[in-house]
Amino acid sequence: MSFSEWLQELSNKMIFPIDLPSQKYTNRVTHKLLFLSSIISVVLGIIYDSMKTLLYFYGASVLICLILVVPAYPSYNENKLKWVERGSNGKSNNLGKSNIEIAG
């Protein structure tokens, strides 16, 4: 097995998907948290008279954001899409009346 094939296989295993409502939620969290922390870090920098405070605070908030958003927590997969079950004889005969949720 070549390295690129191995890498392909690894990336196929490393997807860790989350459901659609959680995708919207994590996006919202990212932008709100980082925007607020950027303003707070500037205020803290002015109050404590140091650039270091600003950098550390912003770095910490980016880390917190990564921890909140990146891993696929079980709670991010509670509203998974339900797919049509394959029929007993191989035909998908109940397509029309299944409980497909079209997420949007």
Added chain:
Amino acid sequence: MFSLNQRFQTVINAAITYAIFIIFLIITLFHFQLYVENNITETVKVNNLNIIKPILNLRTSRMFGGSGKFPKENLRIKFDLNTDLSPLFTWNTKQVFVYLTGAYNSTSTSSSEVTFWDKIITDKKNADLDLHAVMGKYSVWDKQNGFSNKDLQLKLHWNIQPFVGNLIFGEAVMSNSGDILHIPAKEQKTNGTA
């Protein structure tokens, strides 16, 4: 935001975007702070600038603009200086570069400015300068003529180098208007090349 990779990239991209936002915020607030607290050009004053003596030398080295046949008139100064530069230090100031210059008319049509001395101040604690009988750092010479019988308008410039943002240049206000240094003619020791 579907896969791990996408989520990671989104967070990092957002972090960089907001970092640029922070930079602009810092620059704006820094200029605003300097303007409000200092009225930059007005507060930095030179309390005392006293030139003890200008020292004129004829030098033949190429390092000092001369040559064996044509020595160059070099000028150094010895001076006292008292000024407080601490208003220039805010939370965004990395260091302040301060330099003492003299402006003069090199020929009848052109003017020049030479730097006698400079200093880098990295800390607010060292910003209150009180120098006594300090020798100027640089030996200066004029491209065309010497300094004999010239009047030099002395100026103390400063330059804020911030952590984030652009350099800010300025000039300290002299306490008394008579900061013109008159260089007397050098008495001829040898009669020969001039």
